Amino acid sequence: MRFNKIIYIRYIPLTAKVYKDFYMDEVEKAGIDIEYWDVSALFFKHSYDQEDSSFLTNTIKFDTYDEVEEAIVKVQPLADKLFVSIMTFEGRVLKLYKMFTKYNCILAVFGRNMLPLPAQNSKSIYCSIRNISFEKVKRFLNTRSIIRGKENGRIKLYDIMFLGGTEGWKGIGIINENDVSKAEVIKVNSDDYDNFLMLKGSKRIIDHDYILFLDEYLPLHPDTLLFGIKNVSEKQYYPELNKYFDRVEEQFGMPVIIAAHPKAVRYKNEDFFNGRKVFFEQTSQLTEHSYFVLAHDTTSINYAISFNKRLHFITSKNIYNEINMVHRNSANFADFLGCNLQWFDKNNPINLIEELPVENYQKYRNKFQTSCETENKLSKDVFIDFLKQYLAR
Known part of the structure; x- marks a missing residue:
């Protein structure tokens, strides 16, 4: 078994959809332990009535970064633990990713469900300037810091990328094609394409x-x-x-x-x-x-x-x-x-x-949506097969 524990981490409480879309039930049935690390309290003061389905799996809620660090230390050794980030890679996650880098956690991300994006226009630029706030300035500065940290090796990027379609990586955050080339890439489908395969007819x-x-x-x-x-x-x-x-x-x-x-x-x-x-x-x-x-x-x-x-x-x-x-x-x-x-x-x-x-x-x-390799395969099967494989030593 390549990994014996999968740790999903996200700054929003667990929902039934995320539980399903990231194959948590299938992972547990494959004999692999999972934990859902809910770090929403580190990022947001209010939940605004967000769904909280933490009862679905082993969920740990964190109130401080110190608690997160203690949890990382506790799950060592880390060589057979996979951290799956369900967060956009941008300035908001700077402090968290410094911690991943410190302990050299094995990081994975799903880059899928990407869509064709329009070019920026003058109206949206004007609106962005008009709506400047302290929090947005702070986020911008953190984003610049995370880009510099990524470029000089002080911020760890993803070891493994599960990508749906040739453009899937663009939904991960502030990464580029060079970052993708350095990762182990596993081809999957978009969520909706998988649902299409399962429900057609x-x-x-x-x-x-x-x-x-x-x-x-x-x-x-x-x-x-x-x-x-x-x-x-x-x-x-x-x-x-x-x-x-x-x-x-x-x-x-x-x-x-x-x-x-x-x-x-x-x-x-x-x-x-x-x-x-x-x-x-x-x-x-x-x-x-x-x-x-x-x-x-x-x-x-x-x-x-x-x-x-x-x-x-x-x-x-x-x-x-x-x-x-x-x-x-x-x-x-x-x-x-x-x-x-x-x-x-x-x-x-x-x-x-x-x-x-x-x-x-x-x-x-x-x-x-998909690729020639996966157009007739379900992503959950690709994911489980990957987790269960043994690496040549």
Whole structure:
């Protein structure tokens, strides 16, 4: 066995999705011990009602860096322990990574679920300057420190990278291709591509034709509070969106249904979509049997691409003004995939593409979803096989 313990470390409490996406159950069943190190108290003063599913596995919560260091010392020898970081590599984690470097911990990271990113524009630069704060300046300085530390060898980078698609590494943080070349690279898939492999061919959930909207819980997403991100107003967003859905339904003669974001807890008790059907945790199945798919910039477009479904991207003046990055991501998706972008707050016909842009979709798969080696394999099997292998001595 190459490793006898996997230590996952993250600055957000354990969620059921992270437990699933990082194969914690499978690792334990393979006879490998795991621990989840919750260091959120070191980074954030409030939880903002984040899910805490720490009961799912052996979780240790830390209140100080001294406690983390004591825990590292306690799990020695470290040669057969793998630390899997579920954090972005940037200035915020500087102190933690100094500690990893001090003890030469074996570090791994998953670089997957990357998306095509738009170029920076003058509006976003202006917004960044306008929104400067002490915390942002501190983070910038820490980021500069972690870059210098990485370059001069004082900050340890990743020994092992599990990468989904040729561009997966770009989602890890402030690393470059040279950093990737120094790591042991294991090819995996994006989470959504794995779900596609597991769920394709599923029975229909709805027995009639429909159009699917991939919800992002835009006005109410808890991460906007946690990270201090500006958002749109729910009082404007949902009424405008529902009026657009009315026009979509009239033009195509079929209902719009909602694939709810996993964190959209208020949808379970409140009606935000004027009586339209809302489904949780069934996005893949709903996408497979949909007529076409509506979206902003959610990662769930991966399902539409995997199932070869036409995509139609939507934005609004409100989104453009308040959360411009969402607007630019949506426009960039449309351009990359050969689809159309529409302003849903304008009273125009829905200009859905007529034919699927096959070459664009395949290019996306290669860059962001999978590889020739793994397109028919599940990442969890690749991961477990890697952990169980023996190194030649």
